Amino acid sequence: MLEVLVSVPTLLLCTFLSTLVVAVFLSQHWASGRAPAAAVYWCVAMWIGSASSVFLALRAVIAPELSIGLGNALAALAYAMTWGGFRSFDGRRVSRLAVAAAPVAWCLAYGLSDTFAADMNLRVILMSVIVVVYSLAIAAEVMRGRKGEPLPSRRFIAVLLALHAVFYGLRIPFTLLAPVSDGAQPYVSPWFAAFAVEIFVHTVVLSVSVLILLKERSEAIYRQAARSDALTGILNRGAFMEETASMLRRHPQGGVLMLLDLDHFKAINDTYGHQAGDKVLQRFTGAVSAKLRGEMVFGRFGGEEFALFAPALDLDEATAFADALRRDIEGLEIGHYGTMISATVSIGVSSVVLSGGDIDSLVASADFALYRAKAEGRNRSCVAGPAESLMQIAGRMRLADFEAPLTSVAR
Numbered sequence: 001m002l003e004v005l006v007s008v009p010t011l012l013l014c015t016f017l018s019t020l021v022v023a024v025f026l027s028q029h030w031a032s033g034r035a036p037a038a039a040v041y042w043c044v045a046m047w048i049g050s051a052s053s054v055f056l057a058l059r060a061v062i063a064p065e066l067s068i069g070l071g072n073a074l075a076a077l078a079y080a081m082t083w084g085g086f087r088s089f090d091g092r093r094v095s096r097l098a099v100a101a102a103p104v105a106w107c108l109a110y111g112l113s114d115t116f117a118a119d120m121n122l123r124v125i126l127m128s129v130i131v132v133v134y135s136l137a138i139a140a141e142v143m144r145g146r147k148g149e150p151l152p153s154r155r156f157i158a159v160l161l162a163l164h165a166v167f168y169g170l171r172i173p174f175t176l177l178a179p180v181s182d183g184a185q186p187y188v189s190p191w192f193a194a195f196a197v198e199i200f201v202h203t204v205v206l207s208v209s210v211l212i213l214l215k216e217r218s219e220a221i222y223r224q225a226a227r228s229d230a231l232t233g234i235l236n237r238g239a240f241m242e243e244t245a246s247m248l249r250r251h252p253q254g255g256v257l258m259l260l261d262l263d264h265f266k267a268i269n270d271t272y273g274h275q276a277g278d279k280v281l282q283r284f285t286g287a288v289s290a291k292l293r294g295e296m297v298f299g300r301f302g303g304e305e306f307a308l309f310a311p312a313l314d315l316d317e318a319t320a321f322a323d324a325l326r327r328d329i330e331g332l333e334i335g336h337y338g339t340m341i342s343a344t345v346s347i348g349v350s351s352v353v354l355s356g357g358d359i360d361s362l363v364a365s366a367d368f369a370l371y372r373a374k375a376e377g378r379n380r381s382c383v384a385g386p387a388e389s390l391m392q393i394a395g396r397m398r399l400a401d402f403e404a405p406l407t408s409v410a411r
Contacts, residue, residue: 008196012057015203019050022207029214036217041085041094042210049078049203069110069117072127076102079134082206086138089213090145102130121175128171135165151216157209164202171195229300231278232285237307240299244309245359247295248352255311256318257362259348259370260288260325263378265304268341276336280343283334291325307363315351315383322347322381330379346373347381354386 023046029035030043055062055071080102084094109116109126116122139161146154174191227239235243248255262268262284269277281304288308292298297309310318326345334341348370355365365384373382 008193009057009059011196011200012053015200016050016053016057018204019046019053019207022211023047023050025211036089036214038085038089039214041081041088045078045081045085046207048074048081052078064117068123069107072110072123073103073106076106076127076130079131083134083138083141085210086141086145089217090141090149092141102134106130121179124175124180125172128168128175131168132165135161135168139165149217149220151213151220153209153212153216157206157213160202160205160209164198164206167195167198167202232282232300234285234289234306235297235299237299237301240297240301240307240309241359243297243299244307244362247297247309247311248357248359251311252357253352254314255309255352255357256313256315257350257359257366258308258310258318258322258381259301259363259366260306260308261346261348261370261374262304263344263346263374265343268343272336272339272341276334276341279336280334280341283332284329284343284345287328287332288325291321291328307366309362315349315353318349318351319381319383322349326379326381344379346370346378348373348384349381350384355384 023043026035026039026043026046029039035043052071052074055067055074059067059071061067077099080099084099087094106126110123111117116126139158142154142158142161146158171191174195178191180192227235229236244257262280265277265280268280285298285300285306288298288306292308294310294312296311298306299308300306310321313321326347329343329345332343334343348366348368350362350365350369352362355361369382369384373380376382
């Protein structure tokens with residue numbers, strides 16, 4: 001019944017139209033000069049896939065060398081280029097040999113074996129193997145990249161391709177149990193028609209999913225840019241406060257915050273220039289980032305002031321960690337046009353135990369401790385004790401007393 005309702009050539013032409021639309025969109029993206037290498041692979045794959053659909057749809061009109069031979073070779077190449085696109089999307093090297101393997105295998109089998117060229121069932125089996133291998137390879141690449149970049153559509157694409165591999169793999173036993181005719185109407189077979197429908201649906205959904213994946217990557221890049229400091233690449237103040245506040249909600253009973261301030265940074269800018277100052281900031285953030293572990297959060301508050309939140313450290317561990325950081329920074333040798341620039345850092349440390357689990361209280365206490373480290377000679381770390389905590393509490397009380405009369409007058 002299904003073979004009567006479904007016209008495989010018509011489905012192939014519909015596949016051609018759907019892939020053509022995506023190919024045109026990706027071509028425009030490519031022409032803009034902003035397309036990543038993955039989009040170029042996918043663009044070429046869509047154009048090749050579109051051409052393949054046309055050749056296969058015209059099976060009854062053109063020579064079999066074009067419709068069957070070239071059409072299937074292009075289909076195999078489209079799958080291989082799609083795999084290359086997903087490899088490139090996650091920054092991995094694309095092997096030309098792996099891309100060429102499928103179309104070359106098809107061309108050799110079709111061109112060198114008259115038996116293979118004349119037997120539709122052998123052709124179905126080889127093409128099924130090619131599609132299954134590349135579909136599973138793409139699904140593996142997508143899930144592998146998900147560890148470093150968990151874009152929402154990755155899991156969907158991986159499942160889609162895995163299911164496609166399963167469906168295409170089932171063509172092999174169907175071919176052996178119910179061979180298809182290679183006569184005047186080779187598509188008159190219930191199972192062949194069913195698989196043709198699956199191929200069409202899969203192609204349309206995968207084409208749209210590729211566009212969604214590119215969109216998600218762009219949005220993720222913009223979000224990251226909005227949360228990052230442009231010079232150093234670490235979190236900016238807003239993002240740091242947001243991340244730390246979130247951690248404090250999850251772990252309200254512990255954690256330590258450190259404020260780090262590069263000593264005499266203005267003198268570095270005045271003596272060596274702002275380019276040298278930028279290099280010092282970058283080397284400093286690199287040195288601190290190399291020491292981060294666990295769920296530590298590191299961000300730039302502005303200028304030469306930075307903040308680090310360590311949710312898993314107690315006060316003694318944080319003090320040792322801060323001193324280790326200070327020694328590492330003191331040992332940096334930063335070259336700038338033949339001149340070696342040195343840097344030191346002062347650190348103020350506050351803990352949730354003494355200052356409370358409010359981010360503003362932690363920052364205020366650490367700021368008092370940092371001021372003390374500066375006043376005592378710099379290049380040292382100081383811990384905010386009960387005195388600093390009482391001072392920032394008193395400060396908030398004075399502010400509340402000051403605001404209360406204003407509120408009464410406003411009323």
